[in-house]
Amino acid sequence: NDKGLSARSPDSQYDIKLRGTAQADARFFLDDDAAPQNDTFLWRRIRPSLEGSLGPLVAFRLTPEFAGDGTTIVDAYVDVKFDPAATLRVGKVKGPIGLERLQSASGIAFVERGFPTELAPNRDIGAQLQGDLAKASVNYTVGVYNGAPDGRDSSTTNPDDDFELAARVFFEPFKNAANAWSGLGFGMAASSGDKRGSGNNVLPRYRTPGQLQFFNYRGAVLADGKHTRWSPQAYYYRNAFGLLAEYIESEQELLLPGDGDGGGTRAELANSAWQLAGSWVLTGEDASFRGVVKPDNPFGFGDGGWGAFEVAARYGELDIDTAAFPVFADPATAAARAASWGLGLNWYPSSNLKLVLNHTRTRFDGGAADGADRDDEKTVFTRVQVAF
Template sequence: MSRLSLPARSLISLLAFSTFAVSSQALAAEAEQVETLRVQELEQRLLVLERKLEIQNEEAAAKAKDAPVVTAGEKGFSLKNAKGDYEIKFSGLAQIDGRYFIGDDSAFRDGFQARRLRPTIQGNLGKLVAFRFTPEFAGSGFGEASGNSIVDAYFDLKFSPAASLRVGKQKGPIGLERLQSGGSIELIERGFPTELVPNRDLGVALFGELAQGTVSYTVGVFNGTADGRDVAAADDGLKEYEGRLFVEPFKNDYGFFKGLGFGIAGSTGVKDGTGANLLPRYRTPGQNVFFNYGETAGATGYFATGSHNRYAPQAYFYRNSLGLLAEYVASEQTIARTNGGAEQSLSNTAYSVTASYVLTGEDASFKGVKPSKPYAIGGDGFGAVELVARVGNLSIDDDAFVGTAATRLANPDVSAKKADSYGLGVNWYLTQNAKLSADYNETRFEGGAAAGADRNTEKALFTRLTIQY
């Protein structure tokens, strides 16, 4: 077999190399085209995924706009829509007392008492309408349900901060301490002026704030109730007009008088009839009755027969840990021994001055004390400690005792003419939701015992656990 010449072999090699080179270029081009198509496909898939994510985010954002917001904290529990204009809140106040009277020979009831058991539902129905509903489940305080009642039941029409309308059962706007929450009062029971003002009444009130919140006012028309009472029965068809103007001139400043507030409140109306809804009874800080119209305790047959007017100057001052609250109330009412009998216009008066000081350094305020370091088991927090002192007086018009047993309006052997009270107390705010309190009140009387003697001094030692949220 003849061998190829060198030129022939070179030519064949060159042809083979050229063929291989062309084939490699073709394969490379094909591979590049495939890779390009694959990248394009992946990019397309990525765009689709990104769009799906965008759609999901848009849907989630749309749902979030309508999703309800649930909150829970030291101020209670609430459920509201995302805009916040529709809301329902759940809160509550519970107070359990231990009450002991020293040296009373068992004249008063010692023991434990459920003072307040009040769940509250309140909220907003849009920006215009608000509501509040608070039942009282403490009853008589000793387990009977006969005293259960509705404490608050009203609607607000919030036209503006300067003018809102409240319709329903609500606190009367007259007493300063009455307007404090039961969980915020400094001593366990309110002072004497609260005995001369309406507790809660049914009616309509216009209220608001002016001058950047430095002036607040309330004016309203109500069924009218006796001093210190809730509306407990159908009214006599007559109405009572009540109002309050309160000024905090330095509220928006940071000077010494920032916590100063003062005002005047009052009411005028006519009452005609008899019973607890129209005639008062007055109680001590120990919650024992020391005065009522009549010859005997709980006597009936005495009548409200005309005008009933009240006026109440009031003030408070809070500066750092110091708190001062003072008020005076005069209640002038026309009373008759019999229906259609001779009438007398009587003026009963009361005052109290309360001072408080927070030993642990927190700010005192009308709304209570918030511990800067709440009590924590095993932790450093101790809570806040507050000391309180109060003096007060309630005086009955002397004319109520003038006459014989057949003509006078009150019996000096049963009802005292005057009561002076002195109280000391301490509050331990463990957290904003829990408070332990103890106080001692001593009340001295003029009259109220047989043969013109003075009723025995009342010495009341009270303790209380308050839970609120």
């Protein structure tokens, strides 16, 4: 069928599937004559996925990423299903912090996720207990991980000797009711752990919706102590309409070492981001956290179907702690604030094909020489996505 190559034992207890998501993008930067960005075609994601159930106790998922210069693992985890309310998941997983982060890459409304995802761990390696309670109206995750920098993956082994704890609880109180609020979900996530060291495996580099870095710390800065994040988050889906809102704050103890063996400068800096994103399926299919799953009238040549169309809009901001400048970050290259809005049009000719057209504009405070603001970023991103 449309969902991959699979084999299932007669009693359905053994079930192994080969699936995939691939996203071919074209990126264009407008009005970038002053500081040209390379317009490009690229494979954004090429993710075949091997997943399955091995008896009632064990399930697994393995998703490599073939886009980019080398091949890496995106998701690789094993589930030990002691109980519907308590599954132990070990391996490389999405950290539980960000709401849009937890959306499937094939289901997000825009070509690239918004600012809050830049402050959430991308994937982390560890062990978590998760499950549904109260007839699935409450979902929880609590885990211990190596610890990932904001917006990126953890490295393959723990870069320091410290672990990170993270947890999330999410409520869908009317999930099982057939009323106007059945598509409402809200929750809170948080992480806490010590991080030590410097470099890209520990400290964050924040990117624009155009995927260009606009903030990083000075090279000599060290993470040296507690790193905490917290994130209130909510979504609401009703018929063809969807709304997603989230806020993430990430606070880290930093040290800029002194010249001798003296103390250097310490600070505890809190960066934050939020976004509000809405979408509307013009052709009337249901919106959901999983994206538009199936068009009612798939595109065809004789029978006149045109698939499903969806429009989307969002606004978001990312704010750097003002105490970061100028000691921990260079105001001439690192912006203190970015604010971005975006518009999108999604066409779903069939349940396997999605075509995306996005326009974003992002403004900055600082980030250029002599106290000037970094030039606005204007992008047109397109995507051809195949998922099965």
